[in-house]
Amino acid sequence: MNFAFFGSSLVSAYWNGAATYYRGLIRNLAARGHTITFYEPDAFERQAHRDMPDPDWARDVVYGTATQEPMRAALRDAAGADVIVKTSGVGIFDAELEAAVLELKRPHNTVIFWDVDAPATLDSVHADPHNPFRALIPRYDMVCTYGGGRPVVDAYLALGAQHCEPVYNALDTATHHPVPKDPRFACDLGFLGNRLPDREARVEQFFLAAAAARPGQRFLLGGSGWGDKPMPANVDYLGHVYTRDHNAFNCTPRAVLNISRESMARYGFSPATRVFEAAGAGACLITDHWEGLELFLEPDREVLVARDGDEVAAHLDALTPERAEAIGQAALRTVCAHHTYAHRAEQLEALLEGRAERAVPGLAATA
Incomplete structure (x- = not known):
């Protein structure tokens, strides 16, 4: 499958705690034969504090943020992907992206909202009945989160989500492992x-x-x-x-x-x-x-x-x-x-291929 991710940053963990999550999951999706493009804004000095060069297991596209046009160009580039993902907390034009990726929905693709801070997102939606994201939730094919278990699953289903599946944080064995003391x-x-x-x-x-x-x-x-x-x-x-x-x-x-x-x-x-x-x-x-x-x-x-x-x-x-x-x-x-990202990539693949249960409490990844 061809994946398009819109997220905060793949190459910089500067003020971006989700970076290692993205890297572990995407690296292991690539290892399973999938093609991934990650679109990230040039924002918050992240490019000046990169932790890594562009990886060979994903295409990383950095777009400007002075206007919405670079973001719109990235969306046009992503339009043909089989799976299109908008993560929470991109940091620039989030509301616009959340609506725009849904315009890329076609009968042959899957559009996912991937919440890397579900408690904060849900608290925000519950606090404001006019939050524009509330009306978008039922339009996504599914919501994935990186935590929250049954409480988060139930909260998203109550807001009209078609399906909600936690894909938990895990270990990327390629980058985190025992080393000598320093x-x-x-x-x-x-x-x-x-x-x-x-x-x-x-x-x-x-x-x-x-x-x-x-x-x-x-x-x-x-x-x-x-x-x-x-x-x-x-x-x-x-x-x-x-x-x-x-x-x-x-x-x-x-x-x-x-x-x-x-x-x-x-x-x-x-x-x-x-x-x-x-x-x-x-x-x-x-x-x-x-x-x-x-x-x-x-x-x-x-x-x-x-x-x-x-x-x-x-x-x-x-x-x-x-x-x-x-x-x-x-x-x-x-x-x-x-609990490695190889396990999580396999879980996501099974979910997208219809092999996973559609009414699980979101804890299958711990097995």
Whole structure:
């Protein structure tokens, strides 16, 4: 099949947490013989902060944003694709794109809205009965999301979606894997995540509070936007960490932390990309609690779970190097066996070919 994706960026993870999701899924679709073109706007300095050159497994088209005409040219280029995907959060002309891709609908193709932040999208639609996206949802052939489980599926179906299918984050074994430790990232606990409005308070609660409670331990914070954030003296801020350093960042600390955004924690069933990237590197992962975690990793054996900063600190107190190694290796085995992007590409292919169940709760990808 010939796929056309309209998304934020394939080649830059700068202020673009979905980049590794797109890369893993698209790389594995290409490995299964499909042809993919990814259309992305030249926006938010992403092209100046690229993590990778243009890949050989997809055609990447960067279009200008001063007017809508470059976007319209990209749509004309995509018109002949078998599967046309508009992702959420492109960042430029989103509303226009959401309507325009539906004009490309033909009897022989499939048009998908792919929501990489379903909790935020649904909250926005529910808050505004006049949101123009509400009327578009039933017109898409299907909605795919990268998380949310039954709560998100039910919410989209209630809004008239023809079908909703979570295609969860996963491990891209080509890019995330164990590597030697790197002294730059030596610490007791590391956290990697951009500063976002519905994450900041939870970072304070789970990460900064734990650091303040354990002044004798070293904490590392990576991600964009935290430069002016007050932090305990034992927290070192790294700024943006390029994806080429993610494996070392995950492998080197005694443990790494996952903190869900508030909306994703509220909906549950929304494992972040870093969950699988850390597990794929063999890291010992501590995560905040969210419903559905056990569908992906087994608490206390493959992941440690905390409900606040005090519990994060308590985990660090009890975590020996031997136990950290055992947890990381157990998680690595599980994600390689069940949660790679090869699994997700196969799931999507089955869905598009009609081989998948059309009334599943959206959890089949965890099997």
